[in-house]
Amino acid sequence: MERVKGRTALVTGAADGLGAAIAARLVAEGARIGIIDRSAEAIDKARQTPELRDAVFIAGDLTDGDDIARMMGAFAAKGMIFDILVNNAGGSLHTPKAFLEESDEDWERVMALNVTAAVRVSRHVLPGMIKTGFGRVINLGSKAGRYGSLFTGANYVAAKGAIQSMTLQMAQEFGPHGITCNAVCPGAILTPRVERLLSERMSPEERQKAVEAIPVRRNGRVEDVAAAVAFFAADEAGFITGQLMDVNGGQGMAS
Numbered sequence: 081m082e083r084v085k086g087r088t089a090l091v092t093g094a095a096d097g098l099g100a101a102i103a104a105r106l107v108a109e110g111a112r113i114g115i116i117d118r119s120a121e122a123i124d125k126a127r128q129t130p131e132l133r134d135a136v137f138i139a140g141d142l143t144d145g146d147d148i149a150r151m152m153g154a155f156a157a158k159g160m161i162f163d164i165l166v167n168n169a170g171g172s173l174h175t176p177k178a179f180l181e182e183s184d185e186d187w188e189r190v191m192a193l194n195v196t197a198a199v200r201v202s203r204h205v206l207p208g209m210i211k212t213g214f215g216r217v218i219n220l221g222s223k224a225g226r227y228g229s230l231f232t233g234a235n236y237v238a239a240k241g242a243i244q245s246m247t248l249q250m251a252q253e254f255g256p257h258g259i260t261c262n263a264v265c266p267g268a269i270l271t272p273r274v275e276r277l278l279s280e281r282m283s284p285e286e287r288q289k290a291v292e293a294i295p296v297r298r299n300g301r302v303e304d305v306a307a308a309v310a311f312f313a314a315d316e317a318g319f320i321t322g323q324l325m326d327v328n329g330g331q332g333m334a335s
């Protein structure tokens with residue numbers, strides 16, 4: 081399928097993890113891709129993957145507003161005007177799970193990457209979408225932000241709740257301009273990093289119980305999330321906006 085043929089997409093935090101799989105899927109569906117990531121090492125590795133060979137990588141820190149402005153200027157200098165924005169960068173940054181152990185700094189770091197970075201990048205991208213009368217914004221929420229978490233803390237849950245609510249308001253505001261805004265909300269997706277976090281924070285018995293609580297009886301894969309993002313990114317999804325799509329094997333459901 082080439083559902084985003086001719087489109088240009090920006091995926092944040094996409095040299096590794098879910099973002100890299102999302103970027104690769106959008107390339108496979110025909111898009112030209114811009115990627116922001118802070119890790120030079122991850123960028124070097126991502127460049128080796130055949131799907132991301134032609135992606136435009138800009139290295140920088142998404143928690144720094146000035147650096148975001150610089151990176152967006154670098155894309156503009158390469159003539160990249162984005163039709164699709166995937167605000168993917170985020171995470172609990174391995175801050176403590178226990179509420180009383182989370183410091184102010186833990187809260188600030190998690191909010192900066194999950195919420196403020198998405199706000200700032202969106203602010204740069206949306207004017208171009210308004211001008212062309214077309215846009216697809218896809219934010220990464222989480223099962224944690226929808227239903228609470230088994231292994232991350234209140235700061236991450238609150239940050240994902242914020243981005244999910246922001247998604248609804250952006251859908252309201254930018255709908256008249258041909259721009260949809262949706263969120264994909266994954267359950268635990270077994271990247272090497274999450275595998276490490278789960279094994280630190282849960283016993284093998286707890287992990288087994290968690291999988292048994294998932295109706296499809298397996299953890300998520302990066303491809304599961306990439307497929308959901310590609311669905312929202314397509315031209316044909318233009319009547320679907322303000323939606324929070326659970327990608328969690330049925331572990332959390334809402335009617």
Ligand SMILES: NC(=O)c1ccc[n+]([C@@H]2O[C@H](COP(=O)([O-])OP(=O)(O)OC[C@H]3O[C@@H](n4cnc5c(N)ncnc54)[C@H](O)[C@@H]3O)[C@@H](O)[C@H]2O)c1
Pocket residue numbers: 092093094095096097098099116117118119122140141142143167168169170171172193220221222223265266267268269270271273274
């Ligand atoms: N992995 C999961 O199980 C899971 C589940 C639900 C939601 N999510 C959400 O999906 C998104 C991606 O998660 P992931 O597990 O792939 O993330 P990850 O921690 O593996 O990070 C992916 C990339 O983001 C980059 N990055 C981190 N901080 C950055 C910064 N300040 N500036 C620029 N780049 C930065 C990293 O270098 C890395 O390449 C996040 O929003 C996360 O909250 C993940």
